[in-house]
Amino acid sequence: MTTHLASLAELARQLQRKQVSAVELAQAYLARIVAHRDLNAFLDIRPEVTLAQARAADARIAAGNATPLTGVPIAHKDIFVTKDFASTASSRMLEGYMSPFDATVVQNLGNAGMVTLGKLNCDEFAMGSSNENSAYGNVLNPWDKGAVPGGSSGGSSAVVAARIAPVATATDTGGSIREPAAFTGVTGTKPTYGRPSRWGMIAFASSLDTAGLMTNSAEDAALVLGPMVGFDPKDSTSVDRPGEDFTRDLGKPVKGLRIGVPKEFFGAGLQPDVEAAVRAALEEYRRLGATLVDISLPSAELGIPVYYVVAPAECSSNLSRFDGVRYGHRAKSYGDLNDMIAKSRAEGLGAEPKRRILIGTYVLSHGYYDAYYIQAQKVRRLIADEFRRAFEQCDLIAGPVTTSVAFGFGEKAADPVAMYMSDLYTIPGSLAGIPSMSIPCGFGAKGRPVGLQLMANYFEEAKMLGAAHQYQLATDWHARIPEGFR
Amino acid sequence: MSTSLARGWETVIGLETHAQLSTRSKIFSGASTAFGAPPNTQASVIDLALPGVLPVLNRGAVERAIRFGLAIGAKINPRSIFARKNYFYPDLPKNYQISQYEIPVVQGGTVHIRVGDAEKVVNLTRAHLEEDAGKSLHEDFHGMSGIDLNRAGTPLLEIVSEPELRSSAEAVAYAKTLHALVRWIGICDGNMQEGSFRCDANVSVRRIGDPKLGTRCEIKNLNSFRFLERAIEYEIARQIELIEDGGHVVQETRLYDPDRDETRPMRSKEDAQDYRYFPDPDLLPLEIQPAWIEEVKGSMPELPEAMRERFVAQYGLTAYDAATLTASREMADYFESMVAKLPQEPKLCANWLMGEVSARLNRDDVELDAAPVKPQALAALLARIADGTLSGKMAREVFDAMWAGEGEADAIIEARGLKQISDAGAIEKIIDEVLAANAKSVEEFRAGKEKAFNALVGQAMKATKGKANPAQVNEILKKKLASG
Numbered sequence: 001m002t003t004h005l006a007s008l009a010e011l012a013r014q015l016q017r018k019q020v021s022a023v024e025l026a027q028a029y030l031a032r033i034v035a036h037r038d039l040n041a042f043l044d045i046r047p048e049v050t051l052a053q054a055r056a057a058d059a060r061i062a063a064g065n066a067t068p069l070t071g072v073p074i075a076h077k078d079i080f081v082t083k084d085f086a087s088t089a090s091s092r093m094l095e096g097y098m099s100p101f102d103a104t105v106v107q108n109l110g111n112a113g114m115v116t117l118g119k120l121n122c123d124e125f126a127m128g129s130s131n132e133n134s135a136y137g138n139v140l141n142p143w144d145k146g147a148v149p150g151g152s153s154g155g156s157s158a159v160v161a162a163r164i165a166p167v168a169t170a171t172d173t174g175g176s177i178r179e180p181a182a183f184t185g186v187t188g189t190k191p192t193y194g195r196p197s198r199w200g201m202i203a204f205a206s207s208l209d210t211a212g213l214m215t216n217s218a219e220d221a222a223l224v225l226g227p228m229v230g231f232d233p234k235d236s237t238s239v240d241r242p243g244e245d246f247t248r249d250l251g252k253p254v255k256g257l258r259i260g261v262p263k264e265f266f267g268a269g270l271q272p273d274v275e276a277a278v279r280a281a282l283e284e285y286r287r288l289g290a291t292l293v294d295i296s297l298p299s300a301e302l303g304i305p306v307y308y309v310v311a312p313a314e315c316s317s318n319l320s321r322f323d324g325v326r327y328g329h330r331a332k333s334y335g336d337l338n339d340m341i342a343k344s345r346a347e348g349l350g351a352e353p354k355r356r357i358l359i360g361t362y363v364l365s366h367g368y369y370d371a372y373y374i375q376a377q378k379v380r381r382l383i384a385d386e387f388r389r390a391f392e393q394c395d396l397i398a399g400p401v402t403t404s405v406a407f408g409f410g411e412k413a414a415d416p417v418a419m420y421m422s423d424l425y426t427i428p429g430s431l432a433g434i435p436s437m438s439i440p441c442g443f444g445a446k447g448r449p450v451g452l453q454l455m456a457n458y459f460e461e462a463k464m465l466g467a468a469h470q471y472q473l474a475t476d477w478h479a480r481i482p483e484g485f486r
Numbered sequence: 487m488s489t490s491l492a493r494g495w496e497t498v499i500g501l502e503t504h505a506q507l508s509t510r511s512k513i514f515s516g517a518s519t520a521f522g523a524p525p526n527t528q529a530s531v532i533d534l535a536l537p538g539v540l541p542v543l544n545r546g547a548v549e550r551a552i553r554f555g556l557a558i559g560a561k562i563n564p565r566s567i568f569a570r571k572n573y574f575y576p577d578l579p580k581n582y583q584i585s586q587y588e589i590p591v592v593q594g595g596t597v598h599i600r601v602g603d604a605e606k607v608v609n610l611t612r613a614h615l616e617e618d619a620g621k622s623l624h625e626d627f628h629g630m631s632g633i634d635l636n637r638a639g640t641p642l643l644e645i646v647s648e649p650e651l652r653s654s655a656e657a658v659a660y661a662k663t664l665h666a667l668v669r670w671i672g673i674c675d676g677n678m679q680e681g682s683f684r685c686d687a688n689v690s691v692r693r694i695g696d697p698k699l700g701t702r703c704e705i706k707n708l709n710s711f712r713f714l715e716r717a718i719e720y721e722i723a724r725q726i727e728l729i730e731d732g733g734h735v736v737q738e739t740r741l742y743d744p745d746r747d748e749t750r751p752m753r754s755k756e757d758a759q760d761y762r763y764f765p766d767p768d769l770l771p772l773e774i775q776p777a778w779i780e781e782v783k784g785s786m787p788e789l790p791e792a793m794r795e796r797f798v799a800q801y802g803l804t805a806y807d808a809a810t811l812t813a814s815r816e817m818a819d820y821f822e823s824m825v826a827k828l829p830q831e832p833k834l835c836a837n838w839l840m841g842e843v844s845a846r847l848n849r850d851d852v853e854l855d856a857a858p859v860k861p862q863a864l865a866a867l868l869a870r871i872a873d874g875t876l877s878g879k880m881a882r883e884v885f886d887a888m889w890a891g892e893g894e895a896d897a898i899i900e901a902r903g904l905k906q907i908s909d910a911g912a913i914e915k916i917i918d919e920v921l922a923a924n925a926k927s928v929e930e931f932r933a934g935k936e937k938a939f940n941a942l943v944g945q946a947m948k949a950t951k952g953k954a955n956p957a958q959v960n961e962i963l964k965k966k967l968a969s970g
Contacts, residue, residue, distance in 0.1 A: 081538040089537070100531060103538055200538040206767035235540050236769050314767055317570050320581030321535040325633065337576050337631060364572070364762035373764060 003028050004163040005486070008072060008220035011166055015061060015071040022057035022071030026050050026115050029073045032164040033117065036485070039140045039162060041155040043078050044085045045118035053115040060113055069227060070113025075165040077156050078119040079126050080106050080211070081200045085119045089126070089202045090134040093322045093329045093348030103200020104232045105169060105211045112227040117165055120155030124350045125319065126171055126204045128152050129179055129422040132413050133352040141184055142482040143448055147406040150180025153214065157184040160214040162485040167224055168214045173205050174307050175401075175426025177212045178438040182451025183406035185440040187468065187478060189213045189221040192459050193433030194239035197232030203318040205311035206237075208430050217478050218439065218468035222246040225461065241459070249466025255289030257467060260394030262297045265425050271404040273444030278400045281441035281452040281471065285398070288474060290467075293394045299382045303427035304420060306383070309363050309376035310431075316360025319353060355416065384432040391457040396467055398454050400425055401438040405448035425453060435461045439468045440477035449477075490726055496694045497722050498702075499657045499687060500649035503664055504642045505674040506618070506682040507550045513617050513641035514541030514584065521680045529620075529635035535579035540768050543568075547641040548772065550673035551591045551615050552782045554643060557671050557789055558610060560595025562779055566614075568769045572762040577620035577633050585644075587763045590614035591772060597647075597667070598791060599659040600809065608660050611646040615772075618642050643673070649688065649699070654718035658711050661685055665711075670790055670815045684709045689721045690735070700725070701735040705742050705749055717742035721749050793818055801825065801832035810840055816854040820861045827865035831872050838868060842882065846889055859888045867895035874908040875899065877956055908955040910962065913946075916954065917962050920945045931967060939963070 003011065003025060014020045030047050050073075057071035081087040081099035088094040102110065110116070123133040131139045131154025139154040141147040142162040149158040153170035157180035160168050170177040172190040181188025189212050196211035203209060213228070215221040226247075231240040261282060266275065286292055324330035324344025331343035349357070363372035390397060402422060412419040429436040435458070438451035452471075456464035472478050490497060512519055515532035532539045555562045569587035592613035599606050620635035645664065651657045665683055668674035676683050685708045690700035705721060708714040720742070725735050740749040765771075788796075790812040797808035811821045817839070824835040843864070847854060867884055870876040876884065876899065887898045899905060907913060921928055924945055931938035946959045 081536075087537065094537065097537070099537065101538075199540055202537045203768075234542060236542050237767075313764060317572050317582050317762070317764070320572060320574065321537075321579065323574065323576075323581055325576050326534055326579060327536065338574070341574055341576070361762065364764055366760045366762075369762075369764070 004032060004166075005481070007217055008166040008215060009217075009223060012068050012072050012223065015057075016066065016068070018061065022054040022061070022115055023051060025071060025073055026054035026117070029117055029165060032162075033159075036162055036164050038145075039142065039158050039164075040137050041121055041139050041158045041162075041164070042075070042118045043088060043090065043121050043136055043155070046085060049084045050115060050117055053110075057113045057115055067112045067227065069109070069224065072114050073117050073166060074109060074114045074224075075117040075120050075156070075159055075168045076106055077122050077153055077168065077170050079122060079171045079202050079204075080169060081202065082106055082116070082119065085116070087119070087202070088136075089124060090122050090136055091124045091322075091348065091350065091353070092135045093345075094202075095135075095329065097328060099200070101200065104197035104234065105228055106200065108197075108228055108230065109169070109224070120153075120159060120168055122155050123152035123176075123352070125202065125315070125353050126152040126173055126176055126209075127315070127352045127356055129175070129419050130407070130409075130412065131155070131180070132409065133350060135350055138409060141406050141448075142485055143185060144406070144446060146408050147446070147448055148183065148409060150183035150406060152176040153180045153188075156214040157181055157186055157188065160184070160186045160216060161482060163216075163481060164485075166216070167220060169228075170212050170214050171201060171204075172210050172212050172426075172430065173208045173311060174430045175423035177214065178401050178426045178436060178451065178453060179422060181214060181438040182401035182440075182453075183449065185443075185449030185451075185477065185480060185482075187215045187218055187221055187437065187439050187472075188451075189215070189218075189225065189437040189461075189465070190429075190435060191225060191229060191461050192239070192435045194237050195241075195435075195459070195461070196229045197235045197238050199232055199234040203314075205314040206318060207314060208307075208311060208433075210430075210433075217472055218437070218465045219247070219250055219472070221437070222250060222462070222465045222469070225465075244462065246462050246465055249462045250469045252466045252470070253289060254285060254467050254470045257285075257290040257396065258293050258394040259285055259290050259467075260293045260295035260390055260397040262295050262300065262390070262397060262399055264297050264300050265399035267301075269403045269421070269424070270400060271444070274400050274402065274404060274450050277442030277444060277450035278452055281475075282398060284471060284474060285467075288470060295390045295393055295397065297383070297386045297390060297428060299379060299386055300428040301424075302379050303383060303431055304424060306376045306379045306431060307423070307427045308359065308420060309372045310380065312356040312360030313364050313373055314360070315353070316357045316364065319349070319357055322348060324348065380431045383428050387428070387432045387434055387455075387457075396454055396456050396464060398452060401451035401453040402426075405444040405446065405450060429453075429455050434458055435464055437464060437468060439471060440480070441471075441475070442477055490691070490722055491694070493726065494694055495691050495722075495726050496696075497652055497718075498649045498690045498692065498699055499651035499653075499718060501647045501651065501657060501660060502686040502688070503645040503647075503661065504618075504684050504686075505645060505664075505668045507547050507641040507643055507673055508675055509544055509546040509550065509641055511544060511546075512639035513544050513547045513615065515639050517639065519640050521677075523636055525623075525632070525634035526636060529638060533579060533635050533639045535581075541584060541766075543769060543772065544641060547615055548591065548774070549782055550641075551613065551643055552774065552779055553671045553673050553786065554613055554645070554668065555592035555595065556779070556783055556786055557667055558592075558595030558597055560610065560613070561593045562774055563589055563591055563593055564774055564776075565589065566591045566772045566774075568615075568766045568772065569763045570766045573759050575619065576631065577622045577635070577638070579620065579635060579638055583617060583619065584766055584769070585616035586614035591774070597660060597663055599656065599663045601653075601655050601659045606656065608650050609648040611648050613643050613645045616642050616644055643668075649690075654715045654722070657687060657718055658715045661711060661714055666814055667790065671787065678709050681709055685714055687714060687718055687721075689718055689725070691722060691725045691729070701737050703735065703737065703749070704739045706739055706752065708742060713742055713744055716744070716747055717749055720747060724749065787815070790818070801836070803832065803836055807836050807840065811836060814854070820854055820857075823861035824865040824868070827862050828869055828872065831868060834868050834871065835865065838864060842885055858891055859885070863888060863894060870895055870899060874955055875906050876904065877906055877952070879952065880904050880906060905953065906955050907950050907953045908958060910958060913954055913958050913962055914966075916949050917946055917959070917966055920949060921966060928967070939967070
């Protein structure tokens, strides 16, 4: 079967027309998962669960009460808790943990009839840019098995690039959707903060964590985003807005669209291969009738220091609950209660979460709080204000996602700061909470993919997805499939 | 207190009071707050802090905080912030407590207290919303600890006074007034045994006239007024003795041990944790619109202060009586229910409630709500005093019977034949007989022996088996003796 070569939109159509059954699709994808298990992208598959969901989807289609996505397979990043699959956040701490409830995002997509293929590897607690921080091993980049798939949603990007899942959920805190999407040549979409529910997302940095999608096209993302998001009374930061059809602008030409190009995103550090591909993509937009507008986001470069105060501060508190008292890893031998907590955390948490907990604990400490945390929040507001002003001059902002193409395993692992710089262009949008995405726009050094970043004003996902789709109608970068996965 | 004052010391006390709010569900989850359920049966996934859960604020808790703010004349902040107080403890599931730090929901306000005849206005610093922790149980687990998270996430209002209390008596009066107030406005059941209302006392001493505050100690978790008083007394004496002996007070947290009647150090300032407070990113700032405050205002009961003044003005009661009757809402409601039935006799109603009823409540150890005699029934009895049917003594007999569950006043009066004789003619006739039979007493009275008068009254009452109206007996006897 070659169903895996069809787009999600095409699969959905075939399911509705009963040209393929949900069970057939599930079986085909499960077979691909097994065949490509060397990617180490899946942490938990349970074919009996997947097939039961597929049978239910077929029954629903037969009964005529299906949604457009019923029967379409999906895989979930292991940051979303699930009742039917283990939920580990790629941490030893939660090895084998079974949640008594589903994350709202998982539940919404399940309600739409989507069939869960399993849970996807990622950086531990979504902390990382290469997926090398998983307690369960590296995920390989389907384009080049010597390269990282990006992180933290490395499993999500790899399976979509390798066509072993037509769509995967992912989460983005500082670039964890867009960077791996760029590194693996897939379409990664981060909606506006507050649009998707965070209920059931294992928290890393609550004020930044945003659920999103990895797909092979903007059209596929637009189809899945609608049912995925929506107001959730269980999440106090969830935004109460009426439902939207995110496909509404897909057919809208980009003629007259003003695309802002921030000069700060083309400074020192940007590798020439990435710059060339990104400039070519901007030129393509110009050719399609869009206007390129030079803009400036002077505070964007402060994004990294701001992010590495705010995110660790929140994570140091969010990860406190992993203490071995009620669930999760508990040390085998310990002295008193404090020792039990200390040893359980020492054994259960990996190096990167520990590093960030230390940073976060430090910046929140008495005497440092004002200098770090308060200051960082001020700059964060400054960055958001700059985006707001920029969107008075343009409809969308475009630029690179990363400074370079995917790097090799171990290349940056020893240098946390170099690793943190991977998120230079993605962090400003995260801090502002605006929607943004990465779409494939070519290949750079060693034939590794390059991503183009699109950013939109708050709640303007439809406009962003429309512009991305128009680009994908004119180019075929998104349709390229890595060797060995065709 | 008086001894320490005499020795030249002044005590400075501030109280932090935790009032458990009377919401049915927890402050950030839908789990029940009912007391006494089997361990961990009232802990939801949120209270257990499972991965992926998020808090959602219970508006009922906020509404109760607003009620409190209105009751003490405080500022209700239009925007307040929930923060995380980070520390590891096995019965604190998230290992942080959601509380309010920099901007609390209620700021300022005053509580009026009375110690003896003196009135004092105590200023409050703030009152903020927070969640309670669970409980660690160290017995019955064979060297291990048990954790019960039923209480985790129970809404608390932490009420902080300024350090304006100057004695244990003032501290107790403040705590009692606050306790009555939170029950009065229906935000806390006030059950101190179950920990619904508990105090931490910050105590320091200084030489009288010294503008600088002494080093304070905080005594934690005092869950009775007596413990509060004892703990403060002990602490004052300890600190004075320490300083007079040339030592100095170390800032620390102490625990009161009621069995040994002493306070003991729990942790010193050096061990004080850095709680790393920061705004909780899972919760939006709490916005309270003026319309919400107005809505709550509309549902507020008349407050004890206002009611006290009204009782004086409307019923002509003394300030003392009015204060006693407004010590609790149950008492005030009982009183007003009586007066509604017997509007011409508020003083009689007040006396009976504060006297007979209170005495029997104390004797039988029951709450006013559970008193066997309801206010309408008592008013019916008092109406029989007012109309001269019963003497006070007879009324007490009837009241005892009512208290014992024998029925309504009129039925008991009828059954026991307790009607007072108020017929002037009948009394006159009896008095004539008494005068005739007690010539000696009459003689003594006329000779100036006032006591003889009482003897004659006693004879008249005896002759009527106590049923004669004593006032009338007095009056007629006086007239007869004067004219004779």
